[in-house]
Amino acid sequence: MSAPDWDVIVIGAGPAGALAAHQLARCQLRVLLVEKRAFPRWKICGSCLNGAALRALEEAGLGHLVDDLGGVPLERIRLGLQGRQLDLALPMGRSLSRGRLDLALSEAAVAAGAVWRLQTEATVVGSCAGGREVELRSGTDCQTTSARVVLLASGLGSPGLAPDLPIQTRISPRARIGAGCQLEAGVSGYGSGTIHMAIGRHGYVGLVRNEASDLNLAAAFDRPHLIAAGGPAACAAEVLAEAGFDPIPEAADASWRATPALTRRSTPPAAERLLLLGDAAGYVEPFTGEGMGWALMGAQAVVPLVLQGQREWSRDLERAWTRRHARLIGSRQRFCHGLAFALRRPGLSRGLLAAAGRWPALTAPLLQHLDGATLQRITPEPCP
C-alpha cells in the first residue's frame, strides 16, 4: 500500500487556508495549498483587520506583513442610523485590500515550503489507506491525490465536499446576502482611517479606504429586499440615505458582486482525516468585521491536531476540533448573532445608539469585542 501523496492538503487560499499552510509547512510537513481562482483576486470583504486578526498574524511570525503592504491604521468607526451619527475611537485595526493580503499570505506559505496550485478546484472524496482522497480539477484536467489530513478552508461558496460525507451545512433561514464593490480613489468623501458603517432597515454598508485610497464597499442585505429594490447598488444607496451618509453616485455604475447566504454552520466541522476552518466551518453576518480574525485564529488552533493526525487518526481528534472550534469562535459568533438581532429592530437599535451617544462608557464592551481583546490567545505549537 502506498503512502498518501501529501502530509496535508489545504483547500482554499483565503486567510484560513493560507495561514494554516504556512504554519504547517514551517513544521516541515509536505503541504499542498489548492486555490480555485487566479491570484491576486478581489473578494467581497470589508477589508478591515481587527486586533485579533493582527495578533494572530503576529503570533504566526507574520506581524510585519500588514504594515509592509501599506495597511492603513484605523482610528475610528462612524456609525450612521436613522439620520443620526456616532463616532467611536477604535483601539487598533488596519484596512488592507484582500487581493494583497491573501496573495502575501499564500506567498509566505510557499516561502515556508508549501506547494501552491492556483486555478484548481478541489473536492474532498473518499478515504484511502492512511489518508483522505481529494479530486483536483483544472480546466479539462482531473486527477486524484491524497493526504494524511485535509483542511477545508473553502469559504462560503463551493463547499468542496463530496455529497456522501457526513457534514451538513445549515443556512440560517433569515441569512442575509453579502455584496460589495470597489471604487477608485477619485471618489470624494469617506476619508481614510475611518470605518463608515451605514445601518438601514434592510441591511448595512461598511465603507473604508484601502492602502491605494480606493473606497471599498461591503454590505449585507435582506434577500427579499435585495430582489425588490433591484440589486445591491440600489439597496446601498437606500441604506446610505437612511443613515444620513453622503450619496455616492459612482456606486450606481460600479461592478457589484454578491455572496451566497451568509449566516451558516457546518456540523460537525470534522470527519475522518478532514477538518473544516474559517468560513467553511461556519459564519455569521459581518457587522462586527471579525471573519478574518476567526479564520486566522482557526488556522493557528488547528495546527496541533494536524500534527497529531500525521502519526495516527482517531475520532478523538475530530471531537477535539469540534470542541476547540466551538470554544474559540462559537461564543464570538453568538455575540455577533445578538447584535444582528438588535440591528433588525429599528426601535432597539435607535435606543442603543442614543444610549451610546449619551453614555460613551457603554460602548466599551462593543469596542473590546470589535478588537477581539477578550479572545483567548493562541500560542503557536512548537513543531515536533
Ligand SMILES: Cc1cc2nc3c(=O)[nH]c(=O)nc-3n(C[C@H](O)[C@H](O)[C@H](O)COP(=O)(O)OP(=O)(O)OC[C@H]3O[C@@H](n4cnc5c(N)ncnc54)[C@H](O)[C@@H]3O)c2cc1C
Ligand atoms: C460583506 C462582507 C464584509 C466583511 N467584512 C469583513 C471585515 O471587514 N473584516 C473581517 O475580518 N472579515 C470580514 N468579512 C468576513 C471575511 O471576508 C471572511 O470571514 C474571511 O474571508 C474568511 O476567510 P476564509 O479563509 O475562511 O475564506 P475565504 O477568504 O472566502 O477564502 C476561501 C478561498 O477558497 C477558495 N475556494 C473555494 N472553494 C474552493 C475549492 N473547491 N477548491 C479550491 N479553492 C476553493 C476561494 O476561491 C477562496 O479564495 C466580511 C464578509 C463579508 C461577506
